[in-house]
Amino acid sequence: MFQIQRSPQVHDVVVIGSGAGGGTVVKVLTDLGINVTLLEAGPMLNPVKDFKEHVWPYQVDHRGVGPHAEGYFGKSPWAFGYFAAPNGYWDVPGEPYTVAPDSKFRWFRSRIIGGRTNHYGRISLRFSDYDFKPYSFDGLGTDWPVSYEEMSPYYDKAEEFIGVTGTHEGLRTAPDGKFLPPIAPRVHETLIQKACQKLNMPCIPSRMAMLTRPVHGRAACHYCGQCGRGCHTASAFTSSQAMIFPAMKTGKLRIITGAMARELITDDTGQVTAVSYVEKATRTEKKIRCRAAVVAASACESARLLLNSKSSRFPNGLANGSGMVGRNLTDTTGYDLSGFVPALAGLPRHNCDGIGGMHVYIPWWLLDDKKKDFPRGYHIEVGGGFDMPQIGFAHGEEGYGSALKSKIREEYGAWVGFSGRGEMIPNANSYCEIDPTTVDQWGIPVLRFHFRWSEHEIKQVRHMHDTFKAVIEAMGGKPEKKELPEHGVDAVSVGGEIIHEAGTVRMHDDPKQGPLNRWCQAHEAKNLFVADAAPFLGNPDKNVTLSIVALAWRTAEHLAVEMRKGNV
Amino acid sequence: MSDNQVSRRELLRNLGISAALAAPGARLVSAQVAQHVHQAVAQEKAAAPKGEYTPKCFTAHEFKTLQRLSDLIIPADDHSPGALEAGAAEWIDYMAGNSPDLAQIFTGGFGWLDHQMQQHHGVDFIDAKPEQQTAVLDAIAYKKNEMPENAPGIHFFSWLRNLVTDAYYTSPIGIKDLGYMGNTAVSEFHVPEAALQYALKRSPFA
Numbered sequence: 001m002f003q004i005q006r007s008p009q010v011h012d013v014v015v016i017g018s019g020a021g022g023g024t025v026v027k028v029l030t031d032l033g034i035n036v037t038l039l040e041a042g043p044m045l046n047p048v049k050d051f052k053e054h055v056w057p058y059q060v061d062h063r064g065v066g067p068h069a070e071g072y073f074g075k076s077p078w079a080f081g082y083f084a085a086p087n088g089y090w091d092v093p094g095e096p097y098t099v100a101p102d103s104k105f106r107w108f109r110s111r112i113i114g115g116r117t118n119h120y121g122r123i124s125l126r127f128s129d130y131d132f133k134p135y136s137f138d139g140l141g142t143d144w145p146v147s148y149e150e151m152s153p154y155y156d157k158a159e160e161f162i163g164v165t166g167t168h169e170g171l172r173t174a175p176d177g178k179f180l181p182p183i184a185p186r187v188h189e190t191l192i193q194k195a196c197q198k199l200n201m202p203c204i205p206s207r208m209a210m211l212t213r214p215v216h217g218r219a220a221c222h223y224c225g226q227c228g229r230g231c232h233t234a235s236a237f238t239s240s241q242a243m244i245f246p247a248m249k250t251g252k253l254r255i256i257t258g259a260m261a262r263e264l265i266t267d268d269t270g271q272v273t274a275v276s277y278v279e280k281a282t283r284t285e286k287k288i289r290c291r292a293a294v295v296a297a298s299a300c301e302s303a304r305l306l307l308n309s310k311s312s313r314f315p316n317g318l319a320n321g322s323g324m325v326g327r328n329l330t331d332t333t334g335y336d337l338s339g340f341v342p343a344l345a346g347l348p349r350h351n352c353d354g355i356g357g358m359h360v361y362i363p364w365w366l367l368d369d370k371k372k373d374f375p376r377g378y379h380i381e382v383g384g385g386f387d388m389p390q391i392g393f394a395h396g397e398e399g400y401g402s403a404l405k406s407k408i409r410e411e412y413g414a415w416v417g418f419s420g421r422g423e424m425i426p427n428a429n430s431y432c433e434i435d436p437t438t439v440d441q442w443g444i445p446v447l448r449f450h451f452r453w454s455e456h457e458i459k460q461v462r463h464m465h466d467t468f469k470a471v472i473e474a475m476g477g478k479p480e481k482k483e484l485p486e487h488g489v490d491a492v493s494v495g496g497e498i499i500h501e502a503g504t505v506r507m508h509d510d511p512k513q514g515p516l517n518r519w520c521q522a523h524e525a526k527n528l529f530v531a532d533a534a535p536f537l538g539n540p541d542k543n544v545t546l547s548i549v550a551l552a553w554r555t556a557e558h559l560a561v562e563m564r565k566g567n568v
Numbered sequence: 569m570s571d572n573q574v575s576r577r578e579l580l581r582n583l584g585i586s587a588a589l590a591a592p593g594a595r596l597v598s599a600q601v602a603q604h605v606h607q608a609v610a611q612e613k614a615a616a617p618k619g620e621y622t623p624k625c626f627t628a629h630e631f632k633t634l635q636r637l638s639d640l641i642i643p644a645d646d647h648s649p650g651a652l653e654a655g656a657a658e659w660i661d662y663m664a665g666n667s668p669d670l671a672q673i674f675t676g677g678f679g680w681l682d683h684q685m686q687q688h689h690g691v692d693f694i695d696a697k698p699e700q701q702t703a704v705l706d707a708i709a710y711k712k713n714e715m716p717e718n719a720p721g722i723h724f725f726s727w728l729r730n731l732v733t734d735a736y737y738t739s740p741i742g743i744k745d746l747g748y749m750g751n752t753a754v755s756e757f758h759v760p761e762a763a764l765q766y767a768l769k770r771s772p773f774a
Binding site for chain 2: 056057058061062063064065067068069183184185186195198222342343345347348349350352386388389391392397399400401405406408409412475
């Protein structure tokens, strides 16, 4: 039996979720002297214990494949391998979700202080002017109630705080920002740059949230390339290390871990008065009273929380008079191709770890091309170099003996990989809703997903395939043997796999068109805010995290102003 | 060590972070102990009278077969020691001991190989002449050779090669063979000009 416990104290602001959005709100509000209580469904992060930075594979008895060889049988419980920072997975024990029969979708959840920022790729790209006004640009999607000009100062703040590498390029598809010095291209990246030059494509220094200079007490990068494992020196951005840990020292932040939010409680006027959550350790339901609530649980989890917050005033879920909560679900498209580059075979050995991930990338370059058969575009991420060998390193090779050994040695570092990350246009077939019959281990109704790529995305991925082949061939390389499947949709990553969900609690000036106003404040509940990718009106080809931080920063400042004025 | 390398221990000490980087759920061993294979094996070898390893999952016969196969797949050469010296067989025995699915694939594969060798030459794989052993491998080491009579062998050999190369290239010997020079703290990222010129000269951009 659940015991409902009430806390008599009224907390200023309760923030639900500690990832990029929640972390930013915590940072901004505590800096402004506002008391915050943070609810996180997972445990506290302990970097010294939890991060496997600098561990060699042979220092682990199973070397990363799993104690029971799980990785060999497609049952690895780690989304990005054993050595990655604690990061969650698409399947969370006791927390199911369902997918409609005609759909495919995988929902990634990260239950830990810092959320997905503990492991994410840290590619930090501003949305462009046209990304905020997509309908005005080409008649597809919906314009944001916010413009690039309004967002730009918040991108400045976000970049200056988290630290982003880059160079000023003057490209409309890749707006310039407040950058730390870039990092030199690796050998294969120089070849890719030259191939792109030949093909009239830009290939510019990457924009990554790693510190090439010390920033705000965080040490400069030591170039071990293991950002994805978590960084002991906090030289790669995480909301846990850069935002939440410092906020803990202000005395303004109280953190409740192991707290699974169940619903938001409202009064007769529609104001949120309390958050009800399950204390996982005791399976006890608790309530915490608040002056304002900021939901930052990740796009779909935030939608779920609102949909589950039903009352006589809000029969379809909190702030859902528009019926748009859960709608407009998008992810990023993904497609990969690799190739062998003979010019790199036998390359003289050197340490090319650098920052974790690419040192150069290819922003979208065909914005003004009228001949292409799909709208918007994609950016290209590049891979290659002398990576630390891991389990699976030589899988797929043939033969044996000296010939095999020499071939592996010769080809080490001579493979390049390209990953396309493209924009999805919101469509009516892609949304999440409450499953009418399924609940999680605490009895909280779960989400049911509907998700379909449209012809736009399928054509875009075909274009990626042809482009990657052309770049590899321009380097004198041989693309891997990979043909596009008969059904184009099978070439696109499964929805949710790129982990860029957005759009499910969108902003709109018209309360009938979107649950939130231009401040990410609920039209129907003035002390309720959303601060993750749920308020987004689109999902441009520019990974969501930097924009989550920038928008959450703006939202938190607005909330603080409204609290001072007494409006909240 | 190049000039711009800083000691990781120093780096962490400066930041007030403990250098004990124990990962939860994993038994860590030093690079020296791990020189051949994981800690348990190294300890056992040290304790045994002749420094020998007793297999935990496989029979002595199977283990010898596995050692021979790992030596055939990644042999020692002028450049570096091979999978035998890197302890591939010990690691596979250890993993198979923790995975019944893996154990079945390997014991089944050893049985298939012995049976083939018995049929053609009247001996087990381990007792066959080197040229008889390589003749079998020549048939099962390539997918294009797949026929109904050797399909199980091809399937097994793919697993075997995967695990032997995994064991080898995640060992200190294998990492040295490849020449991986990272996993260290440096104060600056730098690409050697010689490496860049090597690639450019061989590229279409020369």
